[in-house]
Amino acid sequence: xxxxxxxxxxxxxxxxxxxxxxxxxxxxxxxxxxxxxxxxxxxxxxxxxxxxxxxxxxxxxxxxxxxxxxxxxxxxxxxxxxxxxxxxxxxxxxxxxxxxxxxxxxxxxxxxxxxxxxxxxxxxxxxxxxxxxxxxxxxxxxxxxxxxxxxxxxxxxxxxxxxxxxxxxxxxxxxxxxxxxxxxxxxxxxxxxxxxxxxxxxxxxxxxxxxxxxxxxxxxxxxxxxxxxxxxxxxxxxxxxxxxxxxxxxxxxxxxxxxxxxxxxxxxxxxxxxxxxxxxxxxxxxxxxxxxxxxxxxxxxxxxxxxxxxxxxxxxxxxxxxxxxxxxxxxxxxxxxxxxxxxxxxxxxxxxxxxxxxxxxxxxxxxxxxxxxxxxxxxxxxxxxxxxxxxxxxxxxxxxxxxxxxxxxxxxxxxxxxxxxxxxxxxxxxxxxxxxxxxxxxxxxxxxxxxxxxxxxxxxxxxxxxxxxxxxxxxxxxxxxxxxxxxxxxxxxxxxxxxxxxxxxxxxxxxxxxxxxxxxxxxxxxxxxxxxxxxxxxxxxxxxxxxxxxxxxxxxxxxxxxxxxxxxxxxxxxxxxxxxxxxxxxxxxxxxxxxxxxxxxxxxxxxxxxxxxxxxxxxxxxxxxxxxxxxxxxxxxxxxxxxxxxxxxxxxxxxxxxxxxxx
Amino acid sequence: xxxxxxxxxxxxxxxxxxxxxxxxxxxxxxxxxxxxxxxxxxxxxxxxxxxxxxxxxxxxxxxxxxxxxxxxxxxxxxxxxxxxxxxxxxxxxxxxxxxxxxxxxxxxxxxxxxxxxxxxxxxxxxxxxxxxxxxxxxxxxxxxxx
Numbered sequence: 001x002x003x004x005x006x007x008x009x010x011x012x013x014x015x016x017x018x019x020x021x022x023x024x025x026x027x028x029x030x031x032x033x034x035x036x037x038x039x040x041x042x043x044x045x046x047x048x049x050x051x052x053x054x055x056x057x058x059x060x061x062x063x064x065x066x067x068x069x070x071x072x073x074x075x076x077x078x079x080x081x082x083x084x085x086x087x088x089x090x091x092x093x094x095x096x097x098x099x100x101x102x103x104x105x106x107x108x109x110x111x112x113x114x115x116x117x118x119x120x121x122x123x124x125x126x127x128x129x130x131x132x133x134x135x136x137x138x139x140x141x142x143x144x145x146x147x148x149x150x151x152x153x154x155x156x157x158x159x160x161x162x163x164x165x166x167x168x169x170x171x172x173x174x175x176x177x178x179x180x181x182x183x184x185x186x187x188x189x190x191x192x193x194x195x196x197x198x199x200x201x202x203x204x205x206x207x208x209x210x211x212x213x214x215x216x217x218x219x220x221x222x223x224x225x226x227x228x229x230x231x232x233x234x235x236x237x238x239x240x241x242x243x244x245x246x247x248x249x250x251x252x253x254x255x256x257x258x259x260x261x262x263x264x265x266x267x268x269x270x271x272x273x274x275x276x277x278x279x280x281x282x283x284x285x286x287x288x289x290x291x292x293x294x295x296x297x298x299x300x301x302x303x304x305x306x307x308x309x310x311x312x313x314x315x316x317x318x319x320x321x322x323x324x325x326x327x328x329x330x331x332x333x334x335x336x337x338x339x340x341x342x343x344x345x346x347x348x349x350x351x352x353x354x355x356x357x358x359x360x361x362x363x364x365x366x367x368x369x370x371x372x373x374x375x376x377x378x379x380x381x382x383x384x385x386x387x388x389x390x391x392x393x394x395x396x397x398x399x400x401x402x403x404x405x406x407x408x409x410x411x412x413x414x415x416x417x418x419x420x421x422x423x424x425x426x427x428x429x430x431x432x433x434x435x436x437x438x439x440x441x442x443x444x445x446x447x448x449x450x451x452x453x454x455x456x457x458x459x460x461x462x463x464x465x466x467x468x469x470x471x472x473x474x475x476x477x478x479x480x481x482x483x484x485x486x487x488x489x490x491x492x493x494x495x496x497x498x499x500x501x502x503x504x505x506x507x508x509x510x511x512x513x514x515x516x517x518x519x520x521x522x523x524x525x526x527x528x529x530x531x532x533x534x535x536x537x538x539x540x541x542x543x544x545x546x547x548x549x550x551x552x553x554x555x556x557x558x559x560x561x562x563x564x565x566x567x568x569x570x571x572x573x574x575x576x577x578x579x580x581x582x583x584x585x586x587x588x589x590x591x592x593x594x595x596x597x598x599x600x601x602x603x604x605x606x607x608x609x610x611x612x613x614x615x616x617x618x619x620x621x622x623x624x625x626x627x628x629x630x631x632x633x634x635x636x637x638x639x640x641x642x643x644x645x646x647x648x649x650x651x652x653x654x655x656x657x658x659x660x661x662x663x
Numbered sequence: 664x665x666x667x668x669x670x671x672x673x674x675x676x677x678x679x680x681x682x683x684x685x686x687x688x689x690x691x692x693x694x695x696x697x698x699x700x701x702x703x704x705x706x707x708x709x710x711x712x713x714x715x716x717x718x719x720x721x722x723x724x725x726x727x728x729x730x731x732x733x734x735x736x737x738x739x740x741x742x743x744x745x746x747x748x749x750x751x752x753x754x755x756x757x758x759x760x761x762x763x764x765x766x767x768x769x770x771x772x773x774x775x776x777x778x779x780x781x782x783x784x785x786x787x788x789x790x791x792x793x794x795x796x797x798x799x800x801x802x803x804x805x806x807x808x809x
Contacts, residue, residue, distance in 0.1 A: 362761055
């Protein structure tokens, strides 16, 4: 199987190189046969890569321990379901998945747009093939997933226990796919720069793929938070950990892109800026893969020893230089005179939105690389932890939320101040009523009240937007409220889908404010029969017990929740064979509905005298985080769903359009 | 073990265990667990963090101040044990960087918009403030069936 896999990867590399040359040559000479050949080649790479991925999966499923990757990332007694997570649990596997996803998305993009985007497609194919060539070089020569071991082992080492979790079935592939999918809008942007077709032609298709990338990566981020919350045992869902941070970067910049391209669509401005954003999103994706895979995080010095670090760094450098050079080459055309009428306009609001999103992205990037910087400059590695991000990004996020309320009320070109203030008055008062209620309920923390006020205020403006549209529609079409609402959304999915995303973000913000400012947390060391309490919860520790599953030794603490209702809890630790030093955990999380909070019980340790140490958290409003994310993703799907005409567009253009025209 | 320390503390010094617990947690929140990535000593599930939490309580019970305890850990683990970079020396750069970029960006945007603004002759909003639905026509087009 190893030989077959290696052969497939070699063929895929050869074919990708051919595609690159054929697409670029076809693009230069406008040769239809050459371009058709490159297109078939891209489909071919997708088939080969699917074959390679299937081969690795088969090797894992059949426990072929002659292959190093299989031996290092799986074992005989591993539950079959986690064999899939082993597919992306290690370095070579995750890079193979990256390359496979790129080949599939690339083939899909080429298949969908080959006829409609005649002028751009040659260079789209060339750029995608270029990225593929890099990944296939890495897979063939630096970290080959099909590398053979000198001897066949009787059993494998198994997968890191932390990864043996249902969340890992979705989180890595979604996050990796998110990274990968920024390649497609990037390829279209590069094609626009190369061909000099810089007007609005590249925008709709680039937007569609950017929305897809935004959705996939957003889903990956939130599933990652879910996994961290349920597996890691520190009571939170987002820790500003470097690996999380670098995944957030392309998403933030992509969010900025999705907003600012509307300015170009409506007003023809910000061309240069939009190219910059999509180029940044792609390069940050490569940067993210580099950071995660190069070992540079442990220390700047381990970077040189990593097998793929230098290669990624080189590729990142080439990619940044090439894209910046292309932008500079087109600069005279891109640097169009802006046309503003007023600071009180939607254009200006989008500029501020972009500044805030890019500012948050920069602060996050800065915080992530700062430890490396301090290690390189001063020889001592400083830590940039959550308090830094909370203090730096917190105010920026608050400003972004407030802008979310004001921006949509601003018209294009200009808005009268008096009209704006009148529109804002209602929602602002609504916010005051809400926090007056919260104050009466005993909440005194100023930061939290400010946050809740902002959320209520923005929710009010979003409600007004829906209310206005529904009222007009009802008046015009004589429909019921619900029908009118659905039709309003259906008729203008981008706008109202966007508002649904905003609502989701607001719900998520409620969860973030609640869990950040009102978290209770305490560690207890208790003897059998002892009771302990935190907040409104009283628990009794019964005893420590031990049992075994295939390949796993479990130690758990039986605990009874006494107040406010009775429930048996059994938080436990899992000691996997070969991974005894890093036990995984089963955390007891009880979502208590009336207060919308989680009781989170984690077993820290136990001692020979029968006592146990448990870390108990009360996490208010955390369910809102998951709910908000789900609403936001749903809104994203509504906004991204292709319009009916666009869906059939490829077939509407005659095939021989390929050679016609072009410049 | 922690419990015995706590009991001893409660007996020895006139400080309530609850209060000491809170102060210990405040300190632990400022320290990074050395074997984790950006998780505080207060939150970390690791063995080492548990030991550090015990040490913090011990030192507090002995009457150490917060600064003394933090210095104690800095001496042992280096400045990297602080969960946020110090606001002095090289660490200050971490704090200043994002602020500079955002302020600079704001300045650029303001300058650019100012330079681009082309005021129309009728500077006052052409919209009638009394008009209930400012963009009613636009909306009407948007929400009705074609």
